[in-house]
Amino acid sequence: MNPALNPPLSNPPVATPYxxxxxxxxxIIGGILVITRKNAVHSALALITTLLAQAALYxxxxxxxxxxxxxxxxxxxxxxxxLFVIMLxxxxxxxxERPFNKQWLVGMVAAAALGGLFIAVYTTRTRGSxxxxxxxxxxxxxxxxTQGIASLxxxxxxxxxxxxxxxxxxxxxxxxxxxVVMAKKRI
Amino acid sequence: xxxxxxxxxxxxxxxxxxxxxxxxFWATVYVLLVxxxxxxxxxxxxxxxxxxxxxxQVRLGPMRVGPHGLLQPIADALKLLLKEDIIPAGAxxxxxxxAPFIVVLAAFTVFVVVPFGPTHAITDMNxxxxxxxxxxxxxxxGIVTAGWASNSHYPLIGALRxxxxxxxxxxxxxxxxxxxxxxxxxxxxNTGTLSMIGIVEAQKAEAVWFLFKFFPLGIIAFTIFxxxxxxxxxxxxxxxxxxESELTAGFHTEYSGFRWSLFFLAExxxxxxxxxxxxxxxxxxxxxPFPNLLQGPTWDLAFSLVPGLTFLFLGGMCFYNTxxxxxxxxxxxxxxxxxxxxxxxALIGIxxxxxPLRDRVGDIFWFSAKxxxxxxxxxxYRGTFPRYRFDQLMKVGxxxxxxxxxxxxxxxxxxxxxxxxxxxxxxPMWTGFVDRLRSIF
Amino acid sequence: MTDISTLHYLVLGAALFLLGVIGVLTRRxxxxxxxxxxxxxxxxxxxxxxxxxxxxxxxxxxxLHGQVFAIFVITDAAAEAAVGLGILIAFFRNKxxxxxxxxxxxxx
Numbered sequence: 001m002n003p004a005l006n007p008p009l010s011n012p013p014v015a016t017p018y019x020x021x022x023x024x025x026x027x028i029i030g031g032i033l034v035i036t037r038k039n040a041v042h043s044a045l046a047l048i049t050t051l052l053a054q055a056a057l058y059x060x061x062x063x064x065x066x067x068x069x070x071x072x073x074x075x076x077x078x079x080x081x082x083l084f085v086i087m088l089x090x091x092x093x094x095x096x097e098r099p100f101n102k103q104w105l106v107g108m109v110a111a112a113a114l115g116g117l118f119i120a121v122y123t124t125r126t127r128g129s130x131x132x133x134x135x136x137x138x139x140x141x142x143x144x145x146t147q148g149i150a151s152l153x154x155x156x157x158x159x160x161x162x163x164x165x166x167x168x169x170x171x172x173x174x175x176x177x178x179x180v181v182m183a184k185k186r187i
Numbered sequence: 188x189x190x191x192x193x194x195x196x197x198x199x200x201x202x203x204x205x206x207x208x209x210x211x212f213w214a215t216v217y218v219l220l221v222x223x224x225x226x227x228x229x230x231x232x233x234x235x236x237x238x239x240x241x242x243x244q245v246r247l248g249p250m251r252v253g254p255h256g257l258l259q260p261i262a263d264a265l266k267l268l269l270k271e272d273i274i275p276a277g278a279x280x281x282x283x284x285x286a287p288f289i290v291v292l293a294a295f296t297v298f299v300v301v302p303f304g305p306t307h308a309i310t311d312m313n314x315x316x317x318x319x320x321x322x323x324x325x326x327x328x329g330i331v332t333a334g335w336a337s338n339s340h341y342p343l344i345g346a347l348r349x350x351x352x353x354x355x356x357x358x359x360x361x362x363x364x365x366x367x368x369x370x371x372x373x374x375x376x377n378t379g380t381l382s383m384i385g386i387v388e389a390q391k392a393e394a395v396w397f398l399f400k401f402f403p404l405g406i407i408a409f410t411i412f413x414x415x416x417x418x419x420x421x422x423x424x425x426x427x428x429x430x431e432s433e434l435t436a437g438f439h440t441e442y443s444g445f446r447w448s449l450f451f452l453a454e455x456x457x458x459x460x461x462x463x464x465x466x467x468x469x470x471x472x473x474x475x476p477f478p479n480l481l482q483g484p485t486w487d488l489a490f491s492l493v494p495g496l497t498f499l500f501l502g503g504m505c506f507y508n509t510x511x512x513x514x515x516x517x518x519x520x521x522x523x524x525x526x527x528x529x530x531x532x533a534l535i536g537i538x539x540x541x542x543p544l545r546d547r548v549g550d551i552f553w554f555s556a557k558x559x560x561x562x563x564x565x566x567x568y569r570g571t572f573p574r575y576r577f578d579q580l581m582k583v584g585x586x587x588x589x590x591x592x593x594x595x596x597x598x599x600x601x602x603x604x605x606x607x608x609x610x611x612x613x614x615p616m617w618t619g620f621v622d623r624l625r626s627i628f
Numbered sequence: 629m630t631d632i633s634t635l636h637y638l639v640l641g642a643a644l645f646l647l648g649v650i651g652v653l654t655r656r657x658x659x660x661x662x663x664x665x666x667x668x669x670x671x672x673x674x675x676x677x678x679x680x681x682x683x684x685x686x687x688x689x690x691x692l693h694g695q696v697f698a699i700f701v702i703t704d705a706a707a708e709a710a711v712g713l714g715i716l717i718a719f720f721r722n723k724x725x726x727x728x729x730x731x732x733x734x735x736x
Contacts, residue, residue, distance in 0.1 A: 041336075058677055066677055076321055079328060086659055149692050185721075
């Protein structure tokens with residue numbers, strides 16, 4: 001951590017561990033509800049809760065613009081799309097069938113292997129010291145987050161991601177055309 | 188007691204909103220004030236809508252419940268609270284119960300960043316306008332779940348139509364908002380701001396409401412937003428999904444009593460919220476008319492007398508109508524009630540002449556007056572325009588407002604940065620082209 | 629309680645990723661599989677933004693590369709959700725089922 005770039009914050013964060021653990025609990029419970037509910041609308045509502053808690057976590061990580069984008073796009077756009085499709089498709093179905101598919105046992109074994117991998121990675125100690133230093137005390141200039149992201153995306157002379165931005169717009173155009181063509185009744 | 192008063196005095200002299208200053212006590216006080224103010228505003232809107240619509244249709248509206256129907260909203264609220272709570276058979280109880288709360292949550296959370304004055308906001312997030320647009324788009328989720336949870340055809344179709352309409356007009360709103368945000372970046376450091384208080388400060392610094400900036404561009408942006416905001420809140424003339432003569436009240440058909448009143452509360456709060464966005468972005472927020480042109484202590488004094496004069500005028504109208512009440516013993520209670528209401532308004536008006544209150548209330552008054560003008564426009568539209576059919580509605584949203592918004596955004600961007608565009612883009616392209624021609628011949 | 633370090637956010641991201649993978653591999657309803665994919669993408673976003681915070685502490689307050697990447701991931705997730713649900717609607721129109729086990733037209 002570079003001390004020259006990290007002056008003490010004028011507005012130090014308040015009650016951070018409580019907020020973090022509370023939001024993390026909401027996210028984990030929401031995730032578990034998403035993958036275990038039989039009713040697709042209940043899963044969608046649980047996913048919305050998870051997404052909103054994630055937006056709050058982005059605010060804790062001093063990323064307000066990404067939090068705003070998450071609320072507008074994910075919770076207010078993608079989840080509305082999901083709810084539309086659920087209502088158009090599942091309207092006649094009685095969700096009284098069993099929720100898990102035929103290969104659930106193999107799936108659980110694979111997920112357990114992945115879980116073991118994660119645990120192995122995150123409990124590695126590099127000679128007894130913690131993997132990363134504490135977050136939340138580093139440099140943050142109030143009111144410069146959006147401008148910083150904009151200068152990375154759009155600046156004429158130093159915009160690293162300008163090309164990626166244009167490609168992303170092209171990707172969205174292709175996705176719109178693709179979705180319209182896929183969902184049309186007669187091409 | 189003295190320490191408490193000194194604490195209040197010391198706080199009122201600060202130059203930050205309670206959220207940015209990290210002051211939890213004052214933030215809670217402001218939250219309660221906004222909540223109470225919003226409830227009073229919704230009740231007033233209910234009464235105003237019925238009376239103004241009635242007068243536009245050459246009739247009188249509610250006159251019996253209290254003098255000139257002033258107690259009608261309270262009677263309506265009591266009726267709704269005491270009504271039987273019916274849940275349709277086969278409806279998903281949990282989702283049916285949550286849906287109104289999602290809509291109310293979305294409609295009320297928006298007011299966290301609404302600026303009633305330079306320090307009179309609950310907080311000043313530096314992504315203020317982004318937050319407002321995002322949270323108001325969460326109400327679509329509540330509407331969709333409400334329609335689905337009712338387990339009935341009309342609400343489902345109404346919910347799908349309503350949410351399709353809201354999502355379509357959000358795009359046009361976003362484009363109009365972005366072109367207004369572009370105008371905030373014309374200051375010394377060439378950085379704009381998304382914070383609501385920053386936008387109004389930018390209008391003050393550039394000495395012009397963004398409505399009149401770059402002459403037709405500001406007005407076109409405002410028009411796009413004004414149309415889109417009426418469609419966003421499902422109000423006439425875009426109220427096909429919820430009008431009573433169409434889909435039997437659309438997504439809130441199966442909701443009765445208190446749950447319906449939650450939807451109603453959320454709809455009026457959303458109206459006030461998007462009007463606040465329009466007022467902040469284009470109409471100068473809390474600034475009094477001509478803050479830069481008519482400067483100086485005498486003009487400040489003159490404009491700061493306006494709130495008091497307005498309330499005195501309203502009180503005077505109440506007294507005038509008291510004099511016009513029929514002189515019949517059955518009307519005694521109403522006459523006395525109206526006179527009492529008039530006295531209350533006149534007292535508030537006189538209170539607003541006192542110097543400590545006069546200086547602080549001015550910002551809130553001008554902001555509320557502008558929002559009230561928008562509320563009157565909403566009611567005027569309802570009384571005047573016929574309803575759009577759904578396909579016409581979607582056509583207007585996608586085929587008219589969206590291309591206009593895009594063209595407007597491009598024109599605003601080019602005009603705002605015209606010097607830079609000329610020097611960095613046009614001149615090099617032209618000289619490169621001329622050099623290439625010269626190297627060929 | 630201890631200070632919240634980057635590691636806390638990474639472990640939370642890993643837990644969400646694991647939940648998403650379980651959802652993708654074991655659920656029958658295609659829509660819920662797609663929602664689990666959104667969970668996975670969100671876990672990745674959380675990692676990116678946490679690392680962007682860590683990078684800011686080393687390289688100054690304008691080193692926001694992780695956040696820009698997270699915005700791109702959100703954009704991609706929107707595009708992919710739209711196309712995926714379009715495919716789902718087209719499939720549902722033909723076969724009247726949203727059951728993953730019955731998506732076996734190309735099975736030999």
